Each structure stands twice: as structure tokens, then as C-alpha cells.
Amino acid sequence: MGKKFTHLSMMACNQLVAVSHYTASIIPAWIRKSKNISIIPNGIDCQRMDRKLTESVPLNLQGSPILLTVGGVTPRKGQHRVIRALPEIIRSYPQACYHIVGLPIYQKQFEELAIQCGVQEHIVFHGVCPTWEKLTEYYKAADLFMLLSENQKNGDVEGFGIVALEAGFFSLPVIGATGCGIDDAIDDGRSGILVNGDNATEICNAMTKILADKSSFKQRSKVWAEQHDWNIVIEDFIRILPPTKA
Missing domain, CATH: 3.40.50.2000 (Glycogen Phosphorylase B;)
Structure with missing residues (x-):
């Protein structure tokens, strides 16, 4: 049940972010085909x-x-x-x-x-x-x-x-x-x-x-x-966010 809920949540998202290529690879193929997946690694403080x-x-x-x-x-x-x-x-x-x-x-x-x-x-x-x-x-x-x-x-x-x-x-x-x-x-x-x-x-x-x-x-x-400081990694998230409306 939990996995099904997770998959439905992914389908409801406009943008998916995986923390590694491996993590992206284990997302079901039917989701990967229909969603844009960005890979942004975890960061450290x-x-x-x-x-x-x-x-x-x-x-x-x-x-x-x-x-x-x-x-x-x-x-x-x-x-x-x-x-x-x-x-x-x-x-x-x-x-x-x-x-x-x-x-x-x-x-x-x-x-x-x-x-x-x-x-x-x-x-x-x-x-x-x-x-x-x-x-x-x-x-x-x-x-x-x-x-x-x-x-x-x-x-x-x-x-x-x-x-x-x-x-x-x-x-x-x-x-x-x-x-x-x-x-x-x-x-x-x-x-x-x-x-x-x-x-x-x-x-x-x-x-x-x-x-x-x-x-x-x-x-x-x-x-x-x-190179994985959050101050650097966060810029990758900002780049994939849709532009804010004035």
C-alpha cells in the first residue's frame, strides 16, 4: 500500500528529483517515461x-x-x-x-x-x-x-x-x-x-x-x-523550479 501511494504521489508531481542515478533507475519505468526526472545529489552543511x-x-x-x-x-x-x-x-x-x-x-x-x-x-x-x-x-x-x-x-x-x-x-x-x-x-x-x-x-x-x-x-x-555544500547544491534546485509569477 505504501509503495502504491508513493507512486501515485510521484505521478502527481510536476518535477521529480532523484539524489543519484541509481535512485532514478529504481523508479518504475512507467513513471520515468511520463515524468521529467532531475538528478541532484544530497548536500552537506x-x-x-x-x-x-x-x-x-x-x-x-x-x-x-x-x-x-x-x-x-x-x-x-x-x-x-x-x-x-x-x-x-x-x-x-x-x-x-x-x-x-x-x-x-x-x-x-x-x-x-x-x-x-x-x-x-x-x-x-x-x-x-x-x-x-x-x-x-x-x-x-x-x-x-x-x-x-x-x-x-x-x-x-x-x-x-x-x-x-x-x-x-x-x-x-x-x-x-x-x-x-x-x-x-x-x-x-x-x-x-x-x-x-x-x-x-x-x-x-x-x-x-x-x-x-x-x-x-x-x-x-x-x-x-x-562541492556538495548545500549553498552550492541548492542552486541546482533553483534552476529547475518554474519561474515565479510577478
Whole structure:
């Protein structure tokens, strides 16, 4: 019933806006044929985050490199994919540690997966981050942001991935999964690298490429994020709005 209502609402609109090419692609074909769809990415509040950047200091997190994911601990956010890739990652980076920040919905299941993979000593679950200032400290302490989101059969998908921009604002390169909205949230090869989220070799190779040119990736991550400031993104919305009547 909810999906039907959503589709009827779309048909009643004069203009549709999707936050990514992927999101646009999952709109039913019969709607796409009859409606003009613009693609405008989500934005971030750079001014707000800049204040948090100056107010915080990095945490002393274990690991080298330090891998980080921020978001609800669920299959959609893909923490389990990172865990499955850890055995190969650890072969190249024996001191690597994966830090997971977010609502621990599937934490027990993912802890069991870590034990099965033999990587439980390389994972730390931090739970929910209480404040923006604290979250900033995690971003500043990490070396790589992991966002291997996985589309779910029940329709729970990653439409864009704002957290990739937030990480980038703090000069944190992102390794993201292809096949979802993250394709548009990462400047592939510059702010981060897109990979097959189920391919541990691709993930490990992406890590190596970024860490070998870390300063350039950090700089480009910041630039990419700043290009998505709401003050810039809002101009795209203004351009598609009909002219106001005098």
C-alpha cells in the first residue's frame, strides 16, 4: 500500500528529483517515461562541520591502518562485507583494525561473523556516537572510510550515502561499493575508490592504492565534499523550479 501511494504521489508531481542515478533507475519505468526526472545529489552543511572540525581532536584508536564505518550496524550499510574482507586485508596489513560506529542493530550477528572469519581481534564496535563533536574525532583519527553498502531484497537500499561526503569533508578517503547510490557519492579514483563489495581482493587493492598516495586522496576528498555544500547544491534546485509569477 505504501509503495502504491508513493507512486501515485510521484505521478502527481510536476518535477521529480532523484539524489543519484541509481535512485532514478529504481523508479518504475512507467513513471520515468511520463515524468521529467532531475538528478541532484544530497548536500552537506560545510559551515556547521567546519566548526566541529576546529573544536575536536583525533581519538587514539588502535590499528594501522585504521578503518572506519559510521552508520547503523545493518546489512544495508555493509559492515559484514568489510568483516569478510578482513582476512585478506590483514595478510597485507597485519595491524589493521576496523572501527564500527553506529546503532548496534546487527552487532551480535556481525560479532559472530567476525569469529567465524577469525578477525574478532581486529574489530571494535563503539556503539552510537553521542555527539557531532565526538563523531568528528572518529573521522579525524581514521585512515580510510569503508562504505560497502549492500542492497537488500526487501527494498532497503543505499540511495546516495551522505556519510561518504561527511567523511570526505574531514579529508578521509572512502572505499565504497558499486551498484547503489554511492556511485554518485564518490569521485572514483580521486576522493576514493569504488569496488565490488564482495571482492576482498578489489577492496585490498583499493586500500593499497589510496594509502600509497594518501595525501592526494585526502586533499581531493575535501574538495569533493565541499562541492556538495548545500549553498552550492541548492542552486541546482533553483534552476529547475518554474519561474515565479510577478
